[in-house]
Structure formats: structure tokens, C-alpha cells
Amino acid sequence: MxxxxxxxxxxxxxxxxxxxxxxxxxxxxxxxxxxxxxxxxxxxxxxxxxxxxxxxxxxxxxxxxxxxxxxxxxxxxxxxxxxxxxxxxxxxxxxxxxxxxxxxxxxxxxxxxxxxxxxxxxxxxxxxxxxxxxxxxxxxxxxxxxxxxxxxxxxxxxxxLDTTIDPIHTLVRDFLRDEGTIKVVPLPEISQPNVDMIPGLSERRLKKLRTLWTDMNANQRSQALSEFCLPSLATEGISTARFEELVWKRMVLPNQEKDLASILHLLQSExxxxxxxxxxxxxxxxxxxxxxxxxxxxxx
Structure with missing residues (x-):
């Protein structure tokens, strides 16, 4: 470490x-x-x-x-x-x-x-x-x-993150990623994401996107994920900074099916x-x- x-x-x-x-x-x-x-x-x-x-x-x-x-x-x-x-x-x-x-x-x-x-x-x-x-x-x-x-x-x-980009969050996330402690991946690569953190997100469309994800190249993935997120962008209840993190930069812990944000969200709800x-x-x-x-x- x-x-x-x-x-x-x-x-x-x-x-x-x-x-x-x-x-x-x-x-x-x-x-x-x-x-x-x-x-x-x-x-x-x-x-x-x-x-x-x-x-x-x-x-x-x-x-x-x-x-x-x-x-x-x-x-x-x-x-x-x-x-x-x-x-x-x-x-x-x-x-x-x-x-x-x-x-x-x-x-x-x-x-x-x-x-x-x-x-x-x-x-x-x-x-x-x-x-x-x-x-x-x-x-x-x-x-x-x-x-x-x-x-x-x-x-x-x-x-x-509820108002603007948090520089400390960005730095600690990248630090943990660079030392190999966590992985940072987009939403479709999470096996069991908690979707209700993003207002207006369609779980059905997410499942469909996940099945196509492995066969897409980088440009196709970027376009597909951007299009998938469009309906959620029009909803209120989440900042742009937190939205981007939940869609593009989920923090994945070793040997766990849920990402860190999903785990914390579930704990808060319980x-x-x-x-x-x-x-x-x-x-x-x-x-x-x-x-x-x-x-x-x-x-x-």
C-alpha cells in the first residue's frame, strides 16, 4: 500500500x-x-x-x-x-x-x-x-x-458532491485505483448495482445494455451509456457531479458484487x-x- x-x-x-x-x-x-x-x-x-x-x-x-x-x-x-x-x-x-x-x-x-x-x-x-x-x-x-x-x-x-465536484473525493478515488486497492468502472460493469440512487433510471434498459456491453468497443460504449442516461438527466434530486460518478466511475471493492456506493446507500436506507x-x-x-x-x- x-x-x-x-x-x-x-x-x-x-x-x-x-x-x-x-x-x-x-x-x-x-x-x-x-x-x-x-x-x-x-x-x-x-x-x-x-x-x-x-x-x-x-x-x-x-x-x-x-x-x-x-x-x-x-x-x-x-x-x-x-x-x-x-x-x-x-x-x-x-x-x-x-x-x-x-x-x-x-x-x-x-x-x-x-x-x-x-x-x-x-x-x-x-x-x-x-x-x-x-x-x-x-x-x-x-x-x-x-x-x-x-x-x-x-x-x-x-x-x-451534492453541489459541485469534490476534489478530495476525486483524489482519494484515483489514489485507491492507482495503487490497485479498488477498480473504477462504469455502471453496466457492476453486477448488482443499486439503481434507485439515480432518479428516472430504467432497470430494464440497464439489463439490456449490460447484455450488449461486452461486444461494444469504447466509442460504442460511450455513446450507448450517454443515450441510456438522457432520461435521468431531466429529473431532479441528484447533482451532476454525483450523477457522473454513479454512471461512469463506480468504485468496486475486491470480492464483492455490489459497488461501494450501492453498499453505503443500502446501509443508509436500513x-x-x-x-x-x-x-x-x-x-x-x-x-x-x-x-x-x-x-x-x-x-x-
Missing amino acids: HDLLQTSFLSPLKEDIVKASQFISNGPLVLAASADLEGLLALGFLEAALLDAGISYSRRFLQPMKHVPRDEQNIVPKYNGTKIVFIDSFGKTDDTNSENVLIVKPKEVEVQFPHSEQKKRGTVDVVIQSSALASMISPTGTKTTSFRPYVGAGQWLMEG WPETKDEALLFASRLLDSWLRTGHLFESTD
Whole structure:
């Protein structure tokens, strides 16, 4: 695996990540996050690394962030004399000066694409940061390595792609593709895509296109897929940036029939509404992910 800290999207945060990895490595500690998919993903990377490294820790899922009042100030749990790592997926907390508390939250960076002099600003989500921490704590650990294909999952869930092109998503997707961790393929090459992410898409026409796909050359594929997407372009409910990703650049994980976007979409649709059910669902899902290395779309 390549070094995440050498990438343009994480190198600006290198000093903070190194300090955070030292804090975590000197366990024992408590890992805490809200019972949301974003928090679970980040927590998973840290737990995988701590298990690989044999560092003692305990986990605490808190109520989902949608149940927390907007003006709530004290969302970081307190444990006297115990070090805490709190995953603040939505950037709700202020920085703390406490020597016993580490807060991992989204951070803005300025990045530059290869072969371009133009710089863009973007926000690095907590999952990417946690994956970098995991790779420092346990660079070659079995669980840490198996989680690598999910590095871009949190960035996909962020709102950046709902308005415009998210430079961080693009960079992390291409990074994982170039190191061979994932494949990036168009929609017809996904064996079990979740089609309801794209309003107006015809599953029947998609099946027909998939049967013809292997016999088409590159130009024919481009034209056929463009024509297939035309009806969906006239519908509302999805940004152009996210639409293009779902049609042309699906992220495929090793040994899985569903692409990453489909897996995340299904998990979000299945996520319980009530606090207690969400806490149990998140805990069971994370246990399963740590045990199998696969983020299943159901815990049944």
C-alpha cells in the first residue's frame, strides 16, 4: 500500500495525524462516535488498527447526531483519568486543550491535481483521517489492510458532491485505483448495482445494455451509456457531479458484487430511526465488519 500521508489531500495534515497516532498508540483509551454510518466507518479503521497492534481500548457509540439538539455543547463524553478519541463526523465540536481528549473531525485543506497548477479547497472527512491513523498504528496489520478499500466511503457520504465536484473525493478515488486497492468502472460493469440512487433510471434498459456491453468497443460504449442516461438527466434530486460518478466511475471493492456506493446507500436506507435501535445496529454492524473485513449491507 502507498503512503497516504504523501498524498496532496493529507500531507497538509501530516503533523496533526502523526501527533494523533502517538496519542492513540499510547493506550488504553476509549473510542467514541455517534451511531451514524459516518462515525462507524471512522471508528472501524481505528479499531482495526488497535486490534492488529494489540492496543487495549473500549468502544462507545453515542446517540445519532440527528437526535442531538442543535445547541448542545457537551457531546464529547467524559471519563475521568481515561484518554478519549471522539469521532466528530459532522464538525460539531470546538477544539479542546485537554491532554486526555483527541477529537477527529473534518478539516479543510488546499489541494492541487497532478498536471495542473490550479489549487482547490476541499474538506477531508474523518474516515480518510482515521484510515491514515490506522496505517501509521498498524501499517501491515491484517484487519487494517482489509479495510483499505473503504478509505473513500466517508468522503462519498459528505455533501461536497451534492453541489459541485469534490476534489478530495476525486483524489482519494484515483489514489485507491492507482495503487490497485479498488477498480473504477462504469455502471453496466457492476453486477448488482443499486439503481434507485439515480432518479428516472430504467432497470430494464440497464439489463439490456449490460447484455450488449461486452461486444461494444469504447466509442460504442460511450455513446450507448450517454443515450441510456438522457432520461435521468431531466429529473431532479441528484447533482451532476454525483450523477457522473454513479454512471461512469463506480468504485468496486475486491470480492464483492455490489459497488461501494450501492453498499453505503443500502446501509443508509436500513439505518434505524430510533436511538436505541441505531446504537444496537451500529454495534452489530461494526462487529461484523471487524470480523469479516466486509461492510455488509445487512446484519441479519
